[in-house]
Amino acid sequence: MVRAVAKQHPSTLCFGVEKALLPNLLTWFYSLSPSLKNVKYLKEDFTTVSLSHADAVFLYLWPGIMDQVANKLKAELPKNAQVISCNFELPEFSLEQTEIVCIKNRRYKLYLYSVGL
Numbered sequence: 001m002v003r004a005v006a007k008q009h010p011s012t013l014c015f016g017v018e019k020a021l022l023p024n025l026l027t028w029f030y031s032l033s034p035s036l037k038n039v040k041y042l043k044e045d046f047t048t049v050s051l052s053h054a055d056a057v058f059l060y061l062w063p064g065i066m067d068q069v070a071n072k073l074k075a076e077l078p079k080n081a082q083v084i085s086c087n088f089e090l091p092e093f094s095l096e097q098t099e100i101v102c103i104k105n106r107r108y109k110l111y112l113y114s115v116g117l
């Protein structure tokens with residue numbers, strides 16, 4: 001996902017955050033051919049990464065941590081930021097739009113939120 005966004009927006013710095021080993025091995029593989037200069041991968045727990053300068057956040061996490069994530073986003077994101085969550089709703093955010101996308105025969109539901117003014 002982060003690579004697709006970075007490709008479409010070459011002047012935007014995009015960060016991918018993942019704490020588990022296996023997905024991080026994949027990002028290590030991608031970084032061997034750094035064709036995209038505007039992507040950085042962080043092997044971190046999402047809850048420890050500051051979001052205070054983020055314009056947009058794309059989430060694809062687990063249902064069990066969405067409460068914690070919602071609190072973090074509310075506390076840290078700039079007021080005009082946008083949030084998209086894949087498959088899991090974000091509590092306490094007002095939903096603007098949903099969209100179903102199918103990629104390689106898999107169906108994903110995207111929830112779009114804005115933090116508000």
Ligand SMILES: C[S@@+](CC[C@H](N)C(=O)[O-])C[C@H]1O[C@@H](n2cnc3c(N)ncnc32)[C@H](O)[C@@H]1O
Nearest residue numbers: 017018019020023044045046047060061062065
């Ligand atoms: C539904 S999977 C998505 C997998 C993969 N990122 C993808 O796009 O196909 C959820 C992922 O969220 C990661 N995750 C869950 N909690 C996290 C956290 N607090 N910080 C960073 N990554 C987290 C898990 O390690 C897991 O890889």
